[in-house]
Amino acid sequence: xxxxxxxxxxGFILGALAALIWPYISPTVNDLTAPPKDQDSSCxxxxxxxxxxxxxxxxPFTDGDDQPALQLVFNVGNSMAKVVQSDxxxxxxxxxxxxxxxxxxxxxxxxxDQTYTVGAAADTxxxxxxxxxxxxxxxxxxxxxxxxxxxxxxxxxxxxxxxIADMRxxxxxxxxxxxxxxxxxxxxxxxxxxxxxxxxxxxxxxxxGPDAIKVWREALGPxxxxxxxxxxxxxxxxxxxxxxxxxxxxxxxxREAAGxxxxxxxxxxxxxxxxxSEPLTELSCLVLPHVLKDRALGSLWRSLHQHHxxxxxxxxxxxxxxxxxxxxxTATLLPRTPPTPQQMDEMQSLLSGPAVSLHLKSSRxxxxxxxxxxxxxxxxxxxxxxxxxxAAVESIRANFGQTNTTSGVLCPWYxxxx
Ligand SMILES: Nc1ncnc2c1ncn2[C@@H]1O[C@H](COP(=O)(O)OP(=O)(O)OP(=O)(O)O)[C@@H](O)[C@H]1O
Numbered sequence: 451x452x453x454x455x456x457x458x459x460x461g462f463i464l465g466a467l468a469a470l471i472w473p474y475i476s477p478t479v480n481d482l483t484a485p486p487k488d489q490d491s492s493c494x495x496x497x498x499x500x501x502x503x504x505x506x507x508x509x510p511f512t513d514g515d516d517q518p519a520l521q522l523v524f525n526v527g528n529s530m531a532k533v534v535q536s537d538x539x540x541x542x543x544x545x546x547x548x549x550x551x552x553x554x555x556x557x558x559x560x561x562x563d564q565t566y567t568v569g570a571a572a573d574t575x576x577x578x579x580x581x582x583x584x585x586x587x588x589x590x591x592x593x594x595x596x597x598x599x600x601x602x603x604x605x606x607x608x609x610x611x612x613x614i615a616d617m618r619x620x621x622x623x624x625x626x627x628x629x630x631x632x633x634x635x636x637x638x639x640x641x642x643x644x645x646x647x648x649x650x651x652x653x654x655x656x657x658x659g660p661d662a663i664k665v666w667r668e669a670l671g672p673x674x675x676x677x678x679x680x681x682x683x684x685x686x687x688x689x690x691x692x693x694x695x696x697x698x699x700x701x702x703x704x705r706e707a708a709g710x711x712x713x714x715x716x717x718x719x720x721x722x723x724x725x726x727s728e729p730l731t732e733l734s735c736l737v738l739p740h741v742l743k744d745r746a747l748g749s750l751w752r753s754l755h756q757h758h759x760x761x762x763x764x765x766x767x768x769x770x771x772x773x774x775x776x777x778x779x780t781a782t783l784l785p786r787t788p789p790t791p792q793q794m795d796e797m798q799s800l801l802s803g804p805a806v807s808l809h810l811k812s813s814r815x816x817x818x819x820x821x822x823x824x825x826x827x828x829x830x831x832x833x834x835x836x837x838x839x840x841a842a843v844e845s846i847r848a849n850f851g852q853t854n855t856t857s858g859v860l861c862p863w864y865x866x867x868x
Contacts, residue, residue: 499575500526501523501524501525501526502523502526502576502579503521503523503576504521504524504555504569504571505519505520505521505522505536505569505571506520506521506522506566506569507520508564508566509558509564509565509771518535520533520542520566521533522553522559524548526550526579528547529548529549530545530546530548531547531559531561532544532546532561533566536572543564546559546561551613552803553568554568554580554586554658555568555584555586556568556616556716557769558769560772560801565769565801581705583660584658584660585658585659585660585662585663585705586615586656586657586709586712587656587666587701587702587708588654588655588700588701588702588707588712588714588715589606589699590654590699590700591652591653591698591699592646592647592697592699593649593651594646594692594698595690595699596650596651596652596653598690598752599653599748599755599762600750600751600752600753600754600755601690601748601752602698602699602748603653603747603748604749605686605689606655606657606748607745607747607748609666611661611665612657613657613659614657615656615657615658616654616715617653617654617655617765617767617806618654618716618765618767619651619652619762619763619764620715621650621652622647622648624644624648627643627648628644630647630714631647639695642695646695646696654716656712656716663702663705663708666701668685669686670686670687670700671685671687672687673694673697674694674697675691675692675693675694675697675698676694678691686699687699733861734808734861734862735808735859736768736808736860737807737858737859738799738800738859738860739799739801739802739803739805740799740852740856741850742804742805742806743802743803746850747806750850750859753846753849754829754846758828758846759813760810760811760812760813760829761812761813762808762810763809763810763811764808764809765806765808765809766806766807768804768806769805770800770801770805775796776789776797778860778862779794779796781862781865792854795854795855808859810829812825826864827842827864828844828845829846830861830864831846831848832847834847834857835851835853835854835857838851846858
């Protein structure tokens with residue numbers, strides 16, 4: 451009972467403080483464009499739907515934080531959204547502007563003092579509209595192309611209508627690979643295919659956008675990379691693949707396949723894939739949301755690889771909640787005092803979209819952990835990007851940082867302790 455009261459009290463205090471400072475840090479919106487149109491004529495009805503409704507749940511402040519059934523109401527015309535209590539339509543949050551492409555199942559949105567996770571469409575008309583404008587597809591960068599993963603990510607980022615909505619660096623186990631490619635189980639190349647896709651880490655991604663399945667399949671090119679070099683020379687398989695089997699990347703070929711494949715990799719608990727991470731030899735960093743918004747993740751990844759001899763051993767797309775952002779910004783595990791104006795800016799930057807949590811390991815075979823740690827300051831660069839551009843020209847912050855709060859990457863333990 452005392453514990454529950456204590457939780458309630460701490461939740462209340464955090465909530466009250468959050469409400470107090472929110473006006474200073476609420477996100478600015480720079481993506482107010484209307485959703486791009488799909489060519490499909492079945493989307494005409496979706497065009498005339500003024501509001502989209504999604505089931506939505508509050509990311510709780512505390513473990514015991516009960517919540518009523520909530521809906522997110524998104525006004526397509528002006529890209530404003532609000533949260534209402536579904537049964538009574540009581541308005542829970544004031545209207546907030548959101549990026550037109552940021553509302554989809556699985557997205558996280560922060561309004562006032564609360565972070566919400568967007569769930570499925572709440573009615574059939576919204577479901578139809580979402581199918582037109584928010585199609586998801588599953589992408590896998592296969593083991594043979596992982597050395598050039600940054601370049602493949604850049605190809606994705608060049609497609610303006612697609613957005614990376616999930617990402618996970620994993621190793622496929624043979625059992626999972628067999629399940630994933632079950633449709634080919636009777637083909638002569640099946641066992642070779644299983645060996646190939648389990649021969650090293652893969653990068654699993656979810657892309658969201660109008661007609662995402664077709665758009666990504668076109669960018670991939672034909673299955674056989676040699677054929678791709680003949681008929682689609684700019685395609686991913688032409689540029690990064692080798693032959694019929696070692697063809698760099700995968701893309702779902704239908705809605706059904708996309709749903710099944712995404713569930714394989716992005717359910718909360720997944721059997722048959724394992725982490726590629728070995729925490730004792732790695733250093734962790736957060737690639738800040740502005741890098742993803744600027745579509746520069748691929749180029750940052752490439753820079754780590756090519757200029758700094760280090761490789762992501764773990765990569766996951768994360769959406770920070772308010773308390774995590776507070777912890778990062780104030781450099782404390784239990785934030786007790788309201789953030790300073792600079793920390794508020796930092797929180798605004800952290801909450802402005804998804805980030806990527808990276809664990810980096812050295813790719814220099816003989817390098818010890820302490821040598822890598824020592825080298826890390828040249829890889830990351832000083833916290834202030836302007837200083838980084840003078841002191842460490844090649845560093846990540848010199849090349850991807852803008853200001854102190856949009857510094858490209860945040861490496862909490864390194865930044866706080868060293
Ligand atoms: N004839 C073959 N010999 C060896 N491997 C093959 C052959 N055909 C296909 N593969 C491998 O099996 C994978 C799945 O084959 P599929 O026919 O589904 O091609 P795809 O749909 O273009 O590729 P993916 O499903 O990987 O996007 C291919 O990507 C390739 O790696």
